[in-house]
Amino acid sequence: xxxxxWFCAGAWAAALVTISGAALAEEYVFLASPQTDLNRVFRxxxxxxxxxACQYAVRNGTVGVTLCFTPGEGxxxxxxxxxxxxxxxxxxxxxxxxxxxxxGRMSACYVLGDQVVCTPQAR
Numbered sequence: 579x580x581x582x583x584w585f586c587a588g589a590w591a592a593a594l595v596t597i598s599g600a601a602l603a604e605e606y607v608f609l610a611s612p613q614t615d616l617n618r619v620f621r622x623x624x625x626x627x628x629x630x631a632c633q634y635a636v637r638n639g640t641v642g643v644t645l646c647f648t649p650g651e652g653x654x655x656x657x658x659x660x661x662x663x664x665x666x667x668x669x670x671x672x673x674x675x676x677x678x679x680x681x682g683r684m685s686a687c688y689v690l691g692d693q694v695v696c697t698p699q700a701r
Contacts, residue, residue, distance in 0.1 A: 607622050609674055611671070612665040612669060612671045616633070619631065620673075620674045624662065628656075629687045629696055630647060632644055632647070647692060653693070653694040659678040673686055685700070
């Protein structure tokens with residue numbers, strides 16, 4: 579009887595670890611810029627709405643470098659929510675939209691200089 583109880587408790591703990599790992603894996607959402615000649619990928623932290631971006635750059639004589647842009651004005655943490663990213667269908671659009679799925683608020687986010695910036699959230 580003790581062996582069965584220990585096995586059940588162990589299986590339950592393993593399931594919690596798996597669920598916790600899955601939750602951590604979903605902490606960020608990634609989306610490529612719709613601009614067809616730009617290799618930029620945006621990321622949003624799903625609970626805080628903080629937005630960042632990275633892109634590849636050629637560096638002579640090397641394999642290149644990954645350039646990452648930190649959150650700037652409006653791209654930092656927002657009110658807690660359920661955030662995602664949406665791209666427009668505009669081929670020349672270098673930015674994406676940060677959406678809050680529960681309230682419908684949206685911000686346009688793009689790279690400006692060496693940071694990601696976002697417009698104020700609107701509905």
